[in-house]
Each structure stands twice: as structure tokens, then as C-alpha cells.
Amino acid sequence: MSKSANGDSFIKKLTGSKVFLPLVCLFLVILINVIKSPSFLQISINNGVLYGRLIDIANRGSEIAILAIGMTLTIAVSAGTDISVGSVMALCASCCCTTLVGYGVASANKLNYPIFIGVIVGIFVGAVCGCFNGFMVARLKVQPMVATLVLYTAARAIGLLVSNNQNTYVRVEEYKYLGNFIKIGKWECPIPTPIFVAIICVALATLFLKKTALGMYIQSVGINKNASRILGINSVLIIFVCYVICGLCAGVAGTVASSRIYSADSNNIGLNFEMDAILAVALGGNSLAGGKFSLAGSIIGAYTIQALTTTLLAFGVKTEQAPVVKAIVIVLIVVIQAPAVQNYIKNRKARKISAGGGEAVAK
Template sequence: MTVLRSLARHRLFWPAAVMAVLLALNVALTPSFFSIQVRDGHLYGSLIDILRFGAPLILVALGMTLVVATRGIDLSVGSVVAISGAVACLWISELPEQNSVAGVLAALGIALGVALVLGLWNGFLVSVIGIQPIIATLILMVAGRGLAQLVTGGQIITVNSGPYRLLGGGYWFGLPASIIVALGMVAAAALLVRRSALGMLVESVGGNPEASRLAGIRSRRILVVVYAWCALCAGLAGLMISSNVSSADGNNAGLWIELDAILAVVLGGTLLSGGRFSLGGTVLGALLIQTLTTTVYTLGIPPESTLLFKALVVTAVCLIQSPAFRARLSRRRRPPAPTAGRSQRDAATEAEVTA
């Protein structure tokens, strides 16, 4: 019993428990849910689909984690997703040969470069100008969507490039390429923040900015690096999304993905008040949201009710994950202790009358 209580107090216990419940529900509805098949040397199955379609959200949430750890927020990641995909597809569509590997690599580099510049702009507004993160990134959230529409000319740009399609819809070593890219970025982020001083500096700036300043930490540089990293992850996710459908939609690409990313970060145990963060928890939160989406489709819930269903489940997870909520719930269930000088029978009778 003590072991179970200690596990329940872990910040990742309840998201993992809800994930297990969702997977069990999918297995009950579809007995072959866990089956993985090999076709032409490629892996297929529902679990593979969850990882493949959840890869862009993992990338965006990965960048959002470090931003939230510094007491910030980035609402512009959805617009960066749209801009990145639009720039890459526009460049490829104007190539004489769209299957040119060099041309595709140039398109990827330019798109990621634009995303990096947008992240540096967010970091400049937050750290140098001193604008609140929610306002600074809201500016790019609105203007960036218009910029994506300007790049695409208000139309959907369609490309027919095999090398570009490989990033989001292709396979490497039998696995979807998007999964490998996401795992590589998670590994790179883990090495960056856990094998160097960057992670400690990020937690210091987010946990106590004033103490960090007195300790000589240059928080402005940390903030710029963090927002640039977040935009870079969002730009890569945008390339992945547009590559998967071989087109760029400046209006709908990455729409509201920033909200799912924030939810994934919170479900993963990172507090919005800044400080300590968990990359593994963020990955778990992103996979939980993608599994929830898959469950919605499996249950056959009408599309107009999908967002409401997801909101209810996420709210329930956040509540049971909250130690304060669980403590308050347990206090209500626990009967009051007998009052000194009175019999236990009288105290129990009074408790029943009060109830």
C-alpha cells in the first residue's frame, strides 16, 4: 500500500495510468490494436500510427517545455509551423526538378532558417524589450498566420517531390521517418539540457529570476536561446506536416497546435510557474493526447463533439494529477475524528446528521 501511495504521488503516474486505460479501451474495441505488421520491410499498426502522427506534436511540445520552464509561453508555434511548411513548399515548387536532393535540402535549410529568425525575434521581444511572453508571442501568432498566407498567396501549394515526402511520409530502416526524427530531437534535447549546464541555467532562470541575476547568470541570452530552440522545433514540425501531405496550407497548417503542446507540457509535469521540467514527461503527454485522438476516432464520436470530449478527458487528468485536488477529495471522504469528552457513538451520529 505504501508503494502504491508513493507511485501515486509521482508526477507521471496519473498520465501513464490514463494512457494505459486508453490503450486498454482501444484493445477492447479493436482486438488487433496492438498488432504490428511488416509490409515491404516497413512496420504498420495502430501503435506505429500513434507515434507517427504524434511526432509533430512531440517536436512542438519539446520546444515549448524549455519556454515554460523559464516562466514563459509561446503562442506563435502554430504560425511558425505554417510559415515553415509554406516557405519549403514554395521553394520546391519553383525548382526546375522537384526531385533534386540538393534543391530539397536547400528548401529545408531556408525554412528552418526562417523559423530560427522568428524564434530570435520572440526572444528579443521578451528578453531585451521586456514584453510579456504571452503578448510578444501573440503578436507573431497573429502576424505569422498572415505571413504564411502571404507566402502561399492564399492558396494551397502542392508539390510532387519524393525526397521531400520522405521526411514526413517516408520510412527509414523500417520505421516512419517522422518517428526517427522526433526521437533524434528528443535525444539531442536531453543531451543538451542534462549533459551541459544549459538545463540547470534554464531551471534557475525560471525558478528564481532575481536570484539568477544576482548569481551572475545572463538570463537574456538564456531566454533568446530558449525561444529560438522552440521556433526551430516548430519549424521542423511544420516541414514534417507539409511533407506528409505534400502541400502547404497557410491557413490551417498547425492550427491550435500550440494549445495541444501546452497541454502536453502540463500533463508531463512541468509547472507553468517555471523551474523544473521533464522532457520525458512532455513526450508522454504528447503521446497521451495523440492516443486520446485515436480513441475518439475508434469510438466513432461525431466530429463536432471531438474537441469537447478531449477537453473533458484532459480536465479529468489535470484534476487527478493535482495533489491539492486529491488531498481535498480525500478530506471530504474521511469521517471527522471523535471530539474529546464525547463518545464515538455521539460523534458518528452527528457526522451522519451533518452529511
């Protein structure tokens, strides 16, 4: 999609932007909702906190958005997906809760350590898992899907071992802050905390990619690993770093998910989230073959998935049929963005112009 420098360039710039199609898809999903019931966009203050479907989407989409950051990078750098993130989330949640209340405790009102230590342990475990995946992929050159399959299978099981096969409840008010609302004294923050966490993660990632050369290195390694190495880029290190970031993201998402339900439910936390994260990257218009990537697109993709889930709930689609409807919409979104369809539309336009104007327009 080349950007033209002609007069009517604004629309061309807009439609040519990488995030244009993902944004259109997100708006379409929301538009359908608004047509069905105009109250969809309504946001009110209820019981001291913001209340509305849009808030739900932003809140519930946080984990997928955070995971999508890491997933975008691993896909860009190695053309491979990290399918372990969902399981790693569960492991991180288990480690976090077990650190806070002790091994084998099913429910506790008192903490062994301050909450931030538990959260740091959770995120650290995520980073360790990322290191393992990164080492397998970058150094041992194992195919990413096979390498991450190890933790996909093992992490959830290790999480169950850590939490002694039970849901570990942390019944302390402060532990709920990260996944719900922050309260300081009498004042309650009206915006759900996961939204802040997602914003911070995206901001950090953007800064890291834009202000350092990392973003460029990732693209160059993703496009051609050997050429990059010859140019002097340590491609092994770059791939490794991307997987560590992905693990960190899973750690953050895991602790947020655990804080939502103030417990570590190792069987269910992050279940199938890896698929949602991969889908978010794809919906964001990113190629799963690696190379160039758009972080913004992935984030929009993440919220599109959540908007879809919320839509199905709002429409009261029968539980048995919900996955089918979801699948149909996703197929449509993916097809609209498919390169073949895009080329077809472009060619048609070009032919129309050439037929109407009588002049041959190149491409």
C-alpha cells in the same frame, strides 16, 4: 513529493516519480481502447511497412511531441507560453516549399535546389521567428503571450504571402520521405520517418539539458530570475535561448507536417497545434508557472493527446461530439493531477495511517 528511503521504496519511488501520473493517464487511454477492441495493440507488416494504431499514434504524435520540447522550455524559463508555434509551422512549411519550387508555382515536379536546402531554410526561418519572440520576451520584457501573439497573427499571413496565397505542391518522391517513409532503392524503411525525427529531437534536447548546465540554469531562471542574475547567470540570454529552441522545434515540426502532404498549406498546417503543445506540457505534470520541469512528462503528454485523438477516431465518435468527449477526458486527466487533489489524496492516506497505527505520522 518526497522520496522516502524506507524498505518498500520501489513503489513509492515509482508513484513518486514525476512522470508516473502522466504515464498512468496514457496507459488508461490505451487500456480503454484495448478493452473495446483487442486489435488496438496489434502491429503488423502491411505492404512492407509497420501498420497499426500504436504506430499511428507514434507517427501522428511526432509534431506535437517536437513542439512540446520547445514549449516545456519556454514555460519553465519564463512561465509563459509561446502561442506562435502553430503559425510559425505554417510559415516554415511555406518557406521550405517556395524555396524548393520557386515563388508562385502551384505544383512542380522539378526542384530548384536539393531538398536539404529547403528543409534547412524551413528550420532556419523557425529559428528566426524564435529569435524575434526571444528578443521581445527576454530583452524587451514583453509578456510572453503578448509577445508571441504578434507572430501568432502574422506568421500564417506571411506564409500565405510567401506561397502566393495557394497550396504549393512539391510533387517529388524524395520530398515525401521526411513525413512518410524513407526509400533507398528498393528498400523501404518500415518505420515512419516522423518517429525518427521526434526521437532525434528528444535525444538532442535531453543531451543538451543533461550534459550542459543549461537545464539547471533554465530551472533557476524560471524559479527566480533576479536571484539567478545576482548569482551570475545571464538570465536574459537563457530566456532568449529557450525561445530560439522553441522556434527551431516549430521549424522542424513545420517541415515534417509539410512533407506529410508534400505541400505547403499555409491555411491549415499547424492549426491549433500551439494549444495541443501547451496541453501536452500541462498533461505532463508540469506547472505552467515555470521553474521545475520534466521533459519526459511533456513528451508523454503529447502522445496522450494523440492517443486520445486516435481513440475518438477508432471509436467512431460522431464528429460533432468528438470535441466534447475530448474535453471531458482532458478535464479528468488535469483534475487527477491537480495539486489540490493530490494533496487531498496524500492527506487521506496520512490520516488512515495515523488512525490505524495509532502513531502520528508527520505529513
